[in-house]
Amino acid sequence: MKMLVLLLLILNACIAQPDAGEKALIPSIKSVFYQIGNRKIEVKISRYGNADNIVYVNMHDDEKTSIAATQRLLEKTGGLFIRIENNGLRNIQFKQGTHSYTFDPNRMFSRKGIHQTLMNHGRSGDAIISSIEKFGKWFLKLFPNDPDCIVALHNNTDGKFSVESYLSGNDRAGDALAVHINPRLDPDDFFLTTDSALFAKLAKGNFNIVLQNNKTAKKDGSLSIWCGEMNIPYLNCETQHGRMSAYSEMITAASESIKSLGPGGPVFAFSSEHQQDRLEVESDVPVWFGEKKVGIVMNADASRAGNITGEIAFDKKFPLYSNMDFFLLAGSNGEARFEVRIDPTRKKQPMTATTLNFKFRKNLNN
Numbered sequence: 001m002k003m004l005v006l007l008l009l010i011l012n013a014c015i016a017q018p019d020a021g022e023k024a025l026i027p028s029i030k031s032v033f034y035q036i037g038n039r040k041i042e043v044k045i046s047r048y049g050n051a052d053n054i055v056y057v058n059m060h061d062d063e064k065t066s067i068a069a070t071q072r073l074l075e076k077t078g079g080l081f082i083r084i085e086n087n088g089l090r091n092i093q094f095k096q097g098t099h100s101y102t103f104d105p106n107r108m109f110s111r112k113g114i115h116q117t118l119m120n121h122g123r124s125g126d127a128i129i130s131s132i133e134k135f136g137k138w139f140l141k142l143f144p145n146d147p148d149c150i151v152a153l154h155n156n157t158d159g160k161f162s163v164e165s166y167l168s169g170n171d172r173a174g175d176a177l178a179v180h181i182n183p184r185l186d187p188d189d190f191f192l193t194t195d196s197a198l199f200a201k202l203a204k205g206n207f208n209i210v211l212q213n214n215k216t217a218k219k220d221g222s223l224s225i226w227c228g229e230m231n232i233p234y235l236n237c238e239t240q241h242g243r244m245s246a247y248s249e250m251i252t253a254a255s256e257s258i259k260s261l262g263p264g265g266p267v268f269a270f271s272s273e274h275q276q277d278r279l280e281v282e283s284d285v286p287v288w289f290g291e292k293k294v295g296i297v298m299n300a301d302a303s304r305a306g307n308i309t310g311e312i313a314f315d316k317k318f319p320l321y322s323n324m325d326f327f328l329l330a331g332s333n334g335e336a337r338f339e340v341r342i343d344p345t346r347k348k349q350p351m352t353a354t355t356l357n358f359k360f361r362k363n364l365n366n
Contacts, residue, residue, distance in 0.1 A: 024075040024076070025048040025049050025074065025075050025076070025078055026048075026075075027046040027047060027048045027074070027081070028046070028047045029044060029045070029046045029047075030044075030045050031043065031044050031045070031085075032045065032142070034135050034138055034139075036092075036094050036096075036131055036132065036135055037094035037095050037096035037101070037131070038094055038095045038096075039092070039093070039094035039095075041084065041085075041086070041092065041135070042084075042085040043082065043083070043084055043085070043139065043142065044082075044083050044084075044085055045080070045081070045082050045142065046071075046074075046080070046081040046082075046083075047080055047081075048074040048075065048077075048078045048079055048080075048081070049078030049079070050078065051077075051078040051079050051080070052079070052080040052144045052147075053144075053147055053148040053149075054079050054080070054147065054148055054149050054151060054255065054258055054259075055079075055080050055082060055143050055144065055147045055149070055150045055151065056070050056074065056079055056080065056081045056082070056151045056153060057081075057082050057083070057150060057151065057152050057153065057223065058070070058081075058082075058083035058084065058152075058153045059083075059084055059105045059106040059152065059154075059223065060084075060086075060090045060104075060105070060106065060154065060155075061083070061084060061085060061086035061087065061088050061089055061090070062088055062089055062090045063090075063153065063154055063155035063241070064088075064155075064241075065155050065239065065241055065242055065243060065244055065247050066153035066154055066155050066237065066238075066239070066247060066251075067083065067153065068244065069244055069247040069248045069251050070153050070251055072248065073248070073251050073252055073255060077255055079255075080144070082142055082143070084105055086105075090104070091103060091104050091105075091121065092104075092105055096127075096128060096131070099123060100122070101118060101121070101122070101123065101128055102118070102121035102122060103117045103118050103121065103132055104117045104120075104121075105139075106152075106221075106222050106223055107220060107221040107222060108132050108133070108135060108136035108139075108221060109136050109140070109221050109222065109223060109225065109226040110219060110220075110221040110225070110226070111129055111133055111221075112219055112220075112221060113219065113220045113221010113222065113225075114129045114132045114133055114136075114221055115129055116220065116221070117221065118132075136221075140226075147232065147233075148233065148258060149195070149198070149232075149233040149234065149235055149258045150223070150227055150232060150233070150234045150235070151234075151235050151236075151237060151251075151254060151255075151258075152223055152224065152234065152235070152236040152237070153237060153251075154236055154237070154238040155238065155239060155240065155241045155242075155247075156188055156238055156239070156240055156241070157240070157241065158188060158240050159188070161188070161238075162186075162187035162188045162190065162208075163179065163181055163187045163188075163190035163208040163209070163210060164181070164187045166179050166192075166210045167179060167181075172218075174213070174216055174217070174218070175210075175212060175213060175216070175217040175218055176210050176211065176212065176213055176217075177211045177212065177213040177214075178199060178210070178211040179209075179210050179211070180199070180202075180203035180206075180207075180208065180209050181208050182206045182207065182208055185207070185208050186239075186240065186243075186246070187208060188238075188239065188240040188243075189208060189238070189239040189240065189243060189246045189247075189250065190207070190208035190209060190210065190238055191207055191208065191209040191210070191235060191236060191237055191238070191250065191254065192209070192210040192212060192224060192235070192236040192238070193209065193210070193211060193212065193233070193234060193235045193236070194211075194212050194214055194224060194227050194228040194232070194233060194234040194235075195233040195234065195235070196211060196267050196298060196311070196313060197267070197296055197298055197313035198233065198235055198257060198258065199211040200284070200296075200298040200299060200313075201257045201260065201284065201296075202253065202254070202257055204284060205253055205257070207250065207253065212224055212228055212234075214228030214229070224236060233258075235254055235258070237250050237251050237254050266313070266314055266316070266320070267298065267311055267312070267313045267314075268311065268312050268314070268353075268354060268355065268356050269309070269310070269311055269354065269355040269356070270309065270310055270311065270312050270326070270355065270356045270357070270358055271307065271308065271309045271355065271356075271357060271358070272307070272308045272309075272328040272357070272358035272359070272360055273306060273307055273360060281297060281300040281302060281308055281310070281336050282297075282300065284296060284297065285297040285300075285336065285338060286338070287312055287314070287338040287339070287340060288337065288338065288339050288340070289318065289339070289340045289341075293315075294314060294315050294318040294340060295312050295313055295314040295315060295318070295338075295340075296312065296313055297310060297311075297312055297338060298310065298311045298312060298313050299311055308328070308358075312338070312356070319350075319351075320340075320350075320351035321342075321348045321349060321350065321351055322346065322347070322348065322349040322350070322351055322352070323342055323343050323344070323346035323347060323348045323349070324340055324341065324342055324343070324351070325340070325341050325342075325343055325359065326338070326339070326340055326341075326356050326357065326358045326359065327339045327340075327341065327358060327359050327360075327361055328358040328359070328360050328361070329361045330360070330361070330362055338358065
C-alpha cells in the first residue's frame with residue numbers, strides 16, 4: 001500500500017511539472033477577503049506573467065482537477081487566475097445571527113439565482129440575499145475591464161451532467177442554441193460558451209461543446225448567464241473529476257482558440273455572388289484589413305451555384321463603418337481571401353446593416 005501511495009505521488013509530481021527545458025512562470029499571488037456573517041471568504045488572485053486578457057476563474061474549491069491542469073497551463077502561457085478558497089468545498093456556508101446558510105457561489109450573480117440556491121440548501125431571506133448579492137458584485141470587480149474571455153473551470157460527476165444534458169428532450173435543452181458532440185469522447189467532458197466564434201472553432205476541433213442561448217437560457221444566477229447578458233465572451237471547460245489528461249488537452253485547446261480568434265465581437269451574416277467554377281470556403285478562414293486579421297468566417301454554405309452565404313465574427317476592437325467595402329478574392333486554384341477596405345470618398349458612419357455583401361473579384365491580386 002505504501003509503495004502504491006509513493007508511486008501515485010511521483011506520478012502526480014511528474015504531471016504537475018512543466019516540460020523539460022521550459023522555464024515555468026512563477027505566479028504573483030495575493031489574497032483578498034470578503035466578510036459574510038461569521039465567514040471571512042478568501043479569494044486568491046494569481047498572476048502568471050503580465051497577461052490578463054484571459055481570466056481563468058474557479059468557483060468551486062472541490063474541483064481540484066480543473067485547478068491543477070490550469071495552473072500547469074498558466075506556468076507556460078501566462079494569465080490571470082482567480083479562485084475562491086473554501087476549505088475544499090463546493091458550497092459556501094456561514095452563520096448569520098442564529099441561523100446557518102449555504103449557497104453555491106456560481107449562483108450569486110442575480111437575486112433570483114441567490115434565492116434559489118439558498119432554498120436548495122435550507123432557507124433564504126431578503127437580507128441574506130442582499131449580503132450575497134454584494135459579495136457577487138464585489139467578486140466581479142476583481143476581473144479586469146473588457147477581458148477577451150472569461151474561462152470558468154469546472155469538474156463534474158460521472159453521468160450526472162454532460163453535453164447530452166443540452167440535447168432536445170433533456171433538462172437543459174432550452175439553454176442551448178447549438179450543440180456539437182463527438183461520439184468518441186466522454187460526454188462528461190465538454191465546453192459551454194456564450195461566444196459563437198469560439199463555438200465554431202472548438203466544434204471544428206471536434207470537442208463536445210454547447211453554445212448557450214443567451215436569450216432563453218435559465219436565469220439561474222450563474223457566471224455564464226451574467227456573461228451572456230453583459231456580452232462578455234465566456235467559456236466553461238468541464239470534465240469528470242480526476243480526468244487530468246482530458247482536462248489538460250481541453251484547457252490548452254481553449255487557450256489557443258481564444259488567442260487565435262482574438263476578442264469576440266459582433267457576428268454578421270454575409271453573402272457573395274461569384275463566377276467561379278470551384279470556390280470552397282471553410283470555417284476559420286480569416287478576414288483581413290490590410291495585413292491585420294480582424295474577423296473570422298464562422299461558417300459558409302456554397303451549395304447554391306454562384307453564391308456563398310454564411311456568418312462572420314469580427315474582432316470587437318475593430319469597429320465597422322458604412323464607408324467600408326467587403327471583398328471576396330479568389331484565385332484560380334479555388335483559394336479565397338476575405339478583405340475589408342475603406343472608401344475614403346464616402347462619409348464614415350456607424351454600421352447599421354446586419355448582412356454584409358462581399359464583392360467578388362476573380363484575381364487575388366486585385
